[in-house]
Amino acid sequence: MTESTAAAGREAYYHERDLPKFGEIAEGAPELARKFFDWYTAVFAEGALDAREKSLIALAVAHAVQCPYCIDAYSQDALAKGSNIDQMTEAVHVAAAIRGGASLVHGVQMRNHVHAHGM
Amino acid sequence: MGRVLPTLHKREAGLASAVAQRARLAEVPLARTFEESLATSGLFPLRPTRLEILQVNVGRRCNQTCKHCHVDAGPDRSEVMPRAVLEAVLAFLAQHRIPRFDITGGAPELHPDFREMVVRAARGGAHVMHRCNLTAILLPNYADIPALLAEHRVEVIASLPYFQARETDAQRGEGVFEESIEGIRRLNALGYGRGTGLELNLVANPVGTFLPGSQAGLEAMWKRELKRRFDLDFDHLFTITNMPISRYLEFLDERGRTVDYMTRLVNAYNPAAAAGVMCRNTLSVGYDGRLFDCDFNQMLDLGLDAAVPQWIFDATPERLAERAIVVGPHCYGCTAGAGSSCGGAVA
Ligand code: SF4
Ligand code: SF4
Numbered sequence: 303m304t305e306s307t308a309a310a311g312r313e314a315y316y317h318e319r320d321l322p323k324f325g326e327i328a329e330g331a332p333e334l335a336r337k338f339f340d341w342y343t344a345v346f347a348e349g350a351l352d353a354r355e356k357s358l359i360a361l362a363v364a365h366a367v368q369c370p371y372c373i374d375a376y377s378q379d380a381l382a383k384g385s386n387i388d389q390m391t392e393a394v395h396v397a398a399a400i401r402g403g404a405s406l407v408h409g410v411q412m413r414n415h416v417h418a419h420g421m
Numbered sequence: 422m423g424r425v426l427p428t429l430h431k432r433e434a435g436l437a438s439a440v441a442q443r444a445r446l447a448e449v450p451l452a453r454t455f456e457e458s459l460a461t462s463g464l465f466p467l468r469p470t471r472l473e474i475l476q477v478n479v480g481r482r483c484n485q486t487c488k489h490c491h492v493d494a495g496p497d498r499s500e501v502m503p504r505a506v507l508e509a510v511l512a513f514l515a516q517h518r519i520p521r522f523d524i525t526g527g528a529p530e531l532h533p534d535f536r537e538m539v540v541r542a543a544r545g546g547a548h549v550m551h552r553c554n555l556t557a558i559l560l561p562n563y564a565d566i567p568a569l570l571a572e573h574r575v576e577v578i579a580s581l582p583y584f585q586a587r588e589t590d591a592q593r594g595e596g597v598f599e600e601s602i603e604g605i606r607r608l609n610a611l612g613y614g615r616g617t618g619l620e621l622n623l624v625a626n627p628v629g630t631f632l633p634g635s636q637a638g639l640e641a642m643w644k645r646e647l648k649r650r651f652d653l654d655f656d657h658l659f660t661i662t663n664m665p666i667s668r669y670l671e672f673l674d675e676r677g678r679t680v681d682y683m684t685r686l687v688n689a690y691n692p693a694a695a696a697g698v699m700c701r702n703t704l705s706v707g708y709d710g711r712l713f714d715c716d717f718n719q720m721l722d723l724g725l726d727a728a729v730p731q732w733i734f735d736a737t738p739e740r741l742a743e744r745a746i747v748v749g750p751h752c753y754g755c756t757a758g759a760g761s762s763c764g765g766a767v768a
Pocket of ligand 1: 484485486487490491492493494495526527528541554733
């Protein structure tokens with residue numbers, strides 16, 4: 303590694319310029335990468351859901367898993383597929399609601415433990 | 422954004438001149454030149470197929486100043502096609518029986534002889550196309566134009582980048598969306614876009630730095646939303662990639678996105694789109710009668726191959742067929758993804 307690539311690695315964990323390098327992941331395990339990228343492409347093809355709906359789901363999931371690469375890619379993809387900022391914001395709220403709801407609903411387990419261990 | 426802004430030309434901006442724009446594009450490091458990409462597809466040098474469309478740019482005046490405009494058109498531009506050029510254009514059209522006559526600008530309606538041009542071209546038997554910004558036809562002196570277009574069965578190709586005000590106005594100026602809806606309403610009232618054979622096609626350029634999505638998908642969405650929200654109809658949606666020229670190039674530079682945008686265009690190079698680029702069947706005429714391979718080359722002041730006539734006054738389709746099309750890095754805008762032309766996607 304040159305000094306400058308080492309520095310580039312250190313200045314931040316995430317970088318916009320790294321996103322186009324995703325394909326390079328094939329260098330380590332080409333066959334697995336091929337399978338992944340073929341499957342990925344097939345997932346996003348027009349099907350029972352249209353490409354714009356899939357793009358909005360991807361945008362929401364990107365927020366749930368908090369992946370900056372995917373947020374970048376699917377913000378642009380959603381715009382290109384005709385979605386607008388209102389629809390995209392609602393999609394992010396869906397992700398947030400499920401995340402929030404998923405935490406809160408575990409409160410049921412907490413309550414079960416309280417009732418099991420309390421008096 | 423205000424309704425109209427000064428053009429690059431008026432502001433004497435760095436990118437106002439074609440030379441400066443070409444120099445800016447030449448600075449962008451690309452993985453492959455456009456010529457190299459064409460060569461890998463067996464298309465270099467790029468040759469015309471058959472001349473089917475005569476596209477005339479009648480002048481740079483416009484009542485709008487859209488942010489993505491590759492013409493740098495606006496109310497402060499004064500270039501307008503003089504009478505002698507107009508006569509030469511109509512003579513060329515008639516003499517060589519060019520099937521399609523595509524009138525662009527600026528806002529072509531603002532040309533004092535627009536009406537006459539439409540009538541004479543249509544009477545001569547050409548399929549006439551009018552590139553309409555939907556707002557000039559609302560101006561008091563131009564309100565008769567839609568009826569004239571209908572009478573001569575002119576195809577209207579009108580810009581509407583989105584079916585909501587926020588996005589459309591961000592690109593085209595405050596209040597433009599509402600007026601555009603009124604423009605479509607008037608055209609629909611005449612039978613345009615309503616299955617009468619009067620064709621109304623809409624054009625959507627991305628409102629931002631992204632590339633257009635699938636034309637079929639967006640067309641279905643635009644149709645559904647314009648019907649649901651405003652009870653409006655149209656025939657087809659053409660998606661057009663923003664060209665890294667003039668005001669859009671300045672916009673990319675201001676955002677620090679020029680390299681990223683060009684890289685994206687290069688990465689999306691599609692040989693099938695390259696085979697179908699519009700310069701292969703189109704000839705572009707400048708307001709002064711000079712000839713170009715396309716309106717983009719015209720704005721970059723990239724004239725035709727020096728081996729063929731350069732002016733409408735002395736050109737013939739036979740001589741022009743011998744030319745190699747003049748290409749540059751901006752051409753990647755025509756070959757990205759499903760491709761882009763004045764008639765939308767090509768692949
Ligand atoms: S894009 Fe069309 S309507 Fe907009 S400023 Fe340019 S010529 Fe006028
Ligand atoms: S920019 Fe003009 S010359 Fe270049 S590919 Fe497009 S239409 Fe052809």
